[in-house]
Amino acid sequence: MNFIKYLEDRKLLVNNFLEKRTAKKGISRVDEAMAYSLLAGGKRLRPILLMAAADAVGGNGYNYLSVACGLEMIHTYSLIHDDLPVMDNDDYRRGRLTNHKVYGEALALLAGDGLLTLAFEVMLEQKNIAPEVLIETVKEVAMCAGNYGMVGGQVLDLDSEDKQITQAQMRTLHEAKTGALFIAAVRSGARMAGAKSEELLAMTHFAELFGLAFQITDDIMDVESTKEEMGKNSGSDAKLNKSTYVTLYTLEGAKALAEKTLHEALECLEPFGPKAEPLREITKMLYNRKN
């Protein structure tokens, strides 16, 4: 398998879909602000995970592009709101000025709202799937993105600034803040592609470990990478005085934990055989993250 081509093909597909879906001239300037952040590049990790999970259970990830791109819209809205001055107050993201630095805070707020809303519209446009399965899928995405998932995790994150939290608290925080959307991506892809219940369970476990590894490597990166590599200001955790896997486990400890977690994540994929090769390769990419 040519994994580089696999990634590039899917990234192109996602980018084309997102461009097309935001090209229509709207009634206000909010469309431009939405497109600015949505089309700013990015790894498209969540949509690609969704497609790779569908492939892993014997389906075809290409068939689920609407739900996949909806997830990217949710991810992007969360970044726009997270970067606002009342939140993390970041000036750079993906190598460009953040949304509110270009469009102002009010429009950035509404661009985030617009993307979150559009995400659901787009997901519900998904074809190639029984309507009752689509309903279950999108409902679960909402659950993972909301107050019991991503949004709840962001509040825990706010509350952890300038405060020493425990390793268990930090894990809860990140399971919600970043983990839940990875779970949504992987489970959505697997479910829509017809995963059996034991397959869905293995995929869920994989996604949990993937999310954990993603966060640990994120924290390592925040210490080790430069602004140029990350496309945003590095050292931002320290600036906000946040507990991270590096501060709670030391840098070496965090690296060992990341390695162990990635290994366990790969083990979850064993039952899926060669079909899970793309998902394995995506997981291995976390070993050498620079952004």
Place this chain on the structure above:
Amino acid sequence: MNFIKYLEDRKLLVNNFLEKRTAKKGISRVDEAMAYSLLAGGKRLRPILLMAAADAVGGNGYNYLSVACGLEMIHTYSLIHDDLPVMDNDDYRRGRLTNHKVYGEALALLAGDGLLTLAFEVMLEQKNIAPEVLIETVKEVAMCAGNYGMVGGQVLDLDSEDKQITQAQMRTLHEAKTGALFIAAVRSGARMAGAKSEELLAMTHFAELFGLAFQITDDIMDVESTKEEMGKNSGSDAKLNKSTYVTLYTLEGAKALAEKTLHEALECLEPFGPKAEPLREITKMLYNRKN
């Protein structure tokens, strides 16, 4: 028909649903902030409109409480974000301090995000309806709430501050900002209750006129009512130097336009006979709005 009882029954039903749906202890403080605004009273106009529209086409509005309450969540999130300092910067809403005055701006932002997300989860839980009809319904709600509807309208509203706009521009603005969600409510109720296509068309026309009348009476109220009657600061349009139906048509002109619009809205309901009585009564309430 005892209309007072009709309204009270449905309001109670909506309030009970919303309380129950937000009672579960979550992972963070965001749940409390979400419940604060969601359970702050309010007329529950959009859910009641949805139910009354279902009744009007011969269905039973009680059956569609999930979608109805999802609309109230969307409405509430929009108020929370609209009240933020970067937007209208309001301190009072529904007779109480606004969300950010109690919980701070970051949490208010996330409470809005949480409510918007939960709205879709709750709507997709709707029973008593074919899954493909539910998908169409919720997709249309998203369209009405997003950048081509409510969110787009809010941006037009922002852009109209300190600026003279035309009557046509103001109509476009309000059709999107407030009208679209009324259209979503009325069409959702009618569609789920099995409206025929000509009925759906008549309902759409009714909702457009209802939304227009709502906005005109809102602008009249902003001039004529006291803070106590409105539950929020009156005169806020003048404060933000906004064009309104009163500034563009004069107070008397706005009153005449409201009357004419309400009359036309009621005409749209004629084909529905006695079943549309609740919808007629709700419309007539706009003649004497105090909040």
